Amino acid sequence: MDAWTEVLQDTGLDPRLDRDTSNCSIARTLEIVGEKWTILILREVWYSSSRFSDFERVLGCPRNLLAARLRMLVEEGILATETYKEPGSRSRPKYVITSKGMDLVPAVMGLLEWGDRYRADPEGPAVLARHRECGAHVDVQIRCRRGHAVQAEDIESVPGPAFRMRSPG
Amino acid sequence: MDAWTEVLQDTGLDPRLDRDTSNCSIARTLEIVGEKWTILILREVWYSSSRFSDFERVLGCPRNLLAARLRMLVEEGILATETYKEPGSRSRPKYVITSKGMDLVPAVMGLLEWGDRYRADPEGPAVLARHRECGAHVDVQIRCRRGHAVQAEDIESVPGPAFRMRSPG
DNA sequence: TACCTGAGTATCTAAAAATAAACTCAAACG
C-alpha cells in the first residue's frame, strides 16, 4: 500500500482522484506567472530591462496589459519599483526584481532548457546561460537532500501536511 | 563591454531591446505548456492518472477542453496513448508520459517549489516530492558544468548561436 | 508659456477561450 492509499481506506474514495486540488502549489504559482506576458516581462528583467518603455519596445505588448502585469508583479512582491533619473529629465519609475522574483529562476530555467532541447532553431538556442564566475554553462538539476542527483522517474509524490480530500459535493 | 554589447556596435540599436525574441525557448515552451489545464493534466499524469475520466474527475475540466489538450500533448510527443482493458469492458485508450514529457519535470518542480515557499497553506504543502530510493526530499538546483551550485544572481545570459536582431520594420 | 517625453489610463472593438449541456458511438451486458 502506497503513501496515498493509506491516507484514506474504506471510504470508497480515491485519494488521488478525489483529493482537494485547490491548494496545489503548481496551480497557485500558475495563477501568478502562468500567463504569457508575465513570464516574458520577467525574462526581460533578467536580461536587464527595467523601464516601462524597455518592456514595451522589446515585447511589443499593449501598454494597458503591460501596466496591469507590472502592477500585479509589484503587488505580489516579485518586482519592486525604484526611481531613475536621466540628466535633464524628471525622476521616473523603474522595475527591479526582488529575491522572491529571483526564486522563480529555477522554474523558468526549466522551461528554457526544455525549449532549448526540443524547440530550438537548427543553429541552437538564442540565448545561453552561464556561470558568471567560471563561464561554464548552467542547467537545472533535481537533487535530494542527501545530495544525490535524482532522475525524474525516481521522484515519488506523497501527501503532505496540507493534504485533504475534496468535500463530496 | 559585455557579451551583448559586442554583438552590435555602431548601429544605434540595442541588442537587448531590439533583438528578435521570436526564437526564445521560454516563449516556445510556453506555447505548449503555458496554459492552465495542460500543466494540470501533466501534474495528474505524474500523480499516476491516465484515463480520460480520471482527468475529468480530478480536474473538473470541461470535456472538450480536456480532449483538445490531450490531443495536443500526444501530437507534441509529451504523452502517448496506450490501451487498457477492464475485465468485461472493451479496450479503451489511456495516456502515458513519454521521456519528452518527463523532461518537463524540472520546470514544473520549480513552479511547485516556488508555490510551496510563497503560497502554501499555513500547515505546509499539499504534496511532497521525495527520492524513491532514499526517501529524502528533492528539490531543483542550478549547477554549472563544473559542478558548482549556482545562485540565480550569478547566472549571466549571453547571446547564443541563434541570436539575431529584429528586422527594423 | 508652449511644447516634449516617459509613463501611464481610458475606452472600444474584435477575437479567442472557457464553460455547460446535449449528442454520438462502439462494444459488452442482461
Next chain:
DNA sequence: CGTTTGAGTTTATTTTTAGATACTCAGGTA
C-alpha cells in the same frame, strides 16, 4: 434488442483577453 459505460464530439452561450487608439499628467526645456 435495449441499456450502460467510457470516451469523446458538437453546439451555443458567456466571459475573458487582446489589441488599437486616444487621452492624461507631471516635470523639464526652449
